[in-house]
Amino acid sequence: MNGNFTFAIIKPNAVRTGKSGPILSMINEGGFEIEALKMVQMTTEQAESFYEVHRGKPFYIELVEFMTSGPVIVMVLRHAHAVEEFRKLIGATDPSKAEPGTIRKLFAVSVKMNAVHGSDSDENAARESNFFFPATERF
Ligand code: IDP
Ligand code: MG
Numbered sequence: 001m002n003g004n005f006t007f008a009i010i011k012p013n014a015v016r017t018g019k020s021g022p023i024l025s026m027i028n029e030g031g032f033e034i035e036a037l038k039m040v041q042m043t044t045e046q047a048e049s050f051y052e053v054h055r056g057k058p059f060y061i062e063l064v065e066f067m068t069s070g071p072v073i074v075m076v077l078r079h080a081h082a083v084e085e086f087r088k089l090i091g092a093t094d095p096s097k098a099e100p101g102t103i104r105k106l107f108a109v110s111v112k113m114n115a116v117h118g119s120d121s122d123e124n125a126a127r128e129s130n131f132f133f134p135a136t137e138r139f
Contacts, residue, residue, distance in 0.1 A: 007128035009117035012070035
């Protein structure tokens with residue numbers, strides 16, 4: 001991971017309502033290459049561990065419940081300055097504050113059900129990619 005990769009999730013609300021295709025189109029049109037992709041149903045243990053950094057926050061339990069409420073699409077994306085560029089493409093956590101034309105502005109239904117996840121640092125991009133795609137499974 002050298003700044004050219006990020007990790008993304010299409011969250012359960014978006015998968016459930018048929019938004020995976022439009023979101024993947026926006027990712028492609030944004031110039032991101034899909035390096036690895038799969039659909040998974042997260043277990044509670046996986047979601048708790050993935051969101052470990054938020055443990056103890058008021059929204060942690062409902063976030064874990066939401067993220068395990070149905071299948072998600074997890075992927076590793078390649079782009080120059082991938083973390084920053086993908087955060088721009090998805091927009092603010094709270095969709096009411098997201099820029100027009102961002103994925104969250106278009107597809108989020110609430111702060112919690114905000115359609116997509118994007119890593120917030122190169123270090124977390126590596127951690128999160130390895131969490132779902134062990135080195136042997138990719139590239
Ligand atoms: P991010 O996804 O934009 O990085 P974080 O602050 O890391 O935002 O929060 C992780 C996820 O937790 C958010 O994407 C959202 O699904 C959920 N979340 C964040 N804040 C709240 C909240 O106040 N209520 C409910 N869910 C929240
Ligand atoms: Mg975050």
